[in-house]
Amino acid sequence: MAVFKRKLAMSYGGHTNPLVWLAAIICTIFAIAVIIIGIIVFIGYVVIHPRVPIISVTSAHLDLLRNDYAGLLQTQLSIVVTASNGNAKAHAQFSEITFSLSFQGQGIAVLVADSFDVPKNSSNNLRYVVQSSPIPLTPEQMDEVDASRKRNEISFDFKGAARTRWRIGPFGSVKYSCHLNCHLKFRPSNGSYIPSKCSSKSK
Structure with a gap:
């Protein structure tokens, strides 16, 4: 049975395509931003300690x-x-x-x-x-x-x-x-x- 393997998109010369690197950087920045916002909301909740209206x-x-x-x-x-x-x-x-x-x-x-x-x-x-x-x-x-x-x-x-x-x-x-x-x-x-x-x- 033939086995097909997918390879990461490569540019000429065997280097990773710059678009792949760009996508990875954007995803990393987005993930960090979500974590930071979550921490801010949590700290704000603890500091304010709100009562439910x-x-x-x-x-x-x-x-x-x-x-x-x-x-x-x-x-x-x-x-x-x-x-x-x-x-x-x-x-x-x-x-x-x-x-x-x-x-x-x-x-x-x-x-x-x-x-x-x-x-x-x-x-x-x-x-x-x-x-x-x-x-x-x-x-x-x-x-x-x-x-x-x-x-x-x-x-x-x-x-x-x-x-x-x-x-x-x-x-x-x-x-x-x-x-x-x-x-x-x-x-x-x-x-x-x-x-x-x-x-x-x-x-």
């Missing part, structure tokens, strides 16, 4: 809760979502911000916000006033509303996510996705918010 519901109020015998529910909620940046040496950017509000699986509203920056060691509030159209309820959901009024506690599902990013040094940056999934509980008698832990988890 978070989103959380810090305040809310049940402005309206009305249901009729036809099984239609109307509600209005005021919700304050706070974007917090605990980094003392780096600004943070929040983007792709989307939240959904629902009751017993029935969608009420989708809330969004444009991208914004939060200065180091600071926070920014997003204030939403959510007014629903009449929501048709099943008999089971109507029973749940009645039971909620009797025990003076009603719960809404609040889910959402945002992307966060902040720079470390002149070359690198850190990115996270913040995910929020919690229940917002209120007193139907006066609309007051029952405080609970509703903060994001980073992925």
Whole structure:
């Protein structure tokens, strides 16, 4: 069986082609640059020791809760979502911000916000006033509303996510996705918010 061997491109006289040397030099420079940038980013991360930015519901109020015998529910909620940046040496950017509000699986509203920056060691509030159209309820959901009024506690599902990013040094940056999934509980008698832990988890 014939065996074929590949030889490195050679120029006349048995010397390595200058283009091969040039390619090798470029690859070496690129590899060194990647290593240096990686070291700078690592040192910047250690020096800054950043805290992961978070989103959380810090305040809310049940402005309206009305249901009729036809099984239609109307509600209005005021919700304050706070974007917090605990980094003392780096600004943070929040983007792709989307939240959904629902009751017993029935969608009420989708809330969004444009991208914004939060200065180091600071926070920014997003204030939403959510007014629903009449929501048709099943008999089971109507029973749940009645039971909620009797025990003076009603719960809404609040889910959402945002992307966060902040720079470390002149070359690198850190990115996270913040995910929020919690229940917002209120007193139907006066609309007051029952405080609970509703903060994001980073992925």
